[in-house]
Amino acid sequence: MCIPVTNHRDTEPIQILLVEDNPGDVRLVEEAFREAGVETTFHTAHDGDTALEFLRDQRADVDPSDLSLVLLDLNLPRTSGFDVLEAIKTEPDVSAPPVLVLTSSEATEDIARSYELCANAYLTKPSDPDEFTEIGRAVEAFWFDEATLPPASA
Template identity: 35%
Template sequence: MKKFKVLMIEDNPGDVLLTTEALEESKYVVDIDVATNGKDGVDFLFQNGNYKNATRPDLVLLDINLPLKTGHQVLQEIKSNPQTRDIPVIMLTTSSTQDDILTSYQEQASCYIVKPSEADQYREFIQVFDRFCGTFDQ
């Protein structure tokens, strides 16, 4: 079974904790790195500054509402660069607006998931995550 290296770009420590705990229940082995703002997320992906030795992730979990660079700006940078454009990006955010959903898909997000508001709702997130990862495990 494939081990997935995931970069989570999220500024809310509570959401990081809930997502990390939920991913421990995934049927896949998941190694998670966290960037707490959009700039650090981009630096991690492009191995700049403090992240010169960072390993590129297999998958990015990306919030929209981030400090320094928004999730949409980060997604545009990922998808406009030949080195990173093939990395799948799952938007994992509190926004359920049609505008954010449509914009994310236009910017080539692989999937859009509204963050669960309760800890037990993360089971649904894990089911979606596992199905998504299963497409790469074949």
């Protein structure tokens, strides 16, 4: 069973958990959202263990930061992106807003497994750094302007 999520858009910056071990890709993603005009606060985890710790802390926090989205790489040190998705799907103390896999893999089996583990979308990292801006615009336009998601209590 996939975790229900909420979606809200107000005047506060969008809170995104970016799970990425490559500092260059972290910089490209952050710049892409800035260039796309998306006011964003990034929380960065450089491995799956740190991401799961952050999500568990969010769940336990009485005043969470209203995390809006997770951008998840699959190829991570220690705990893989697949393991993070599995934990979100199965562990009651881990929950997350929409999870968008953002990875370099174009393998059909990685795409299928991500969706089986309830990823909300699968995006392949562009090879051209300028194309990251288009991803930022597309994510903002769809996930924050167009999509209506079920309430957390659903």
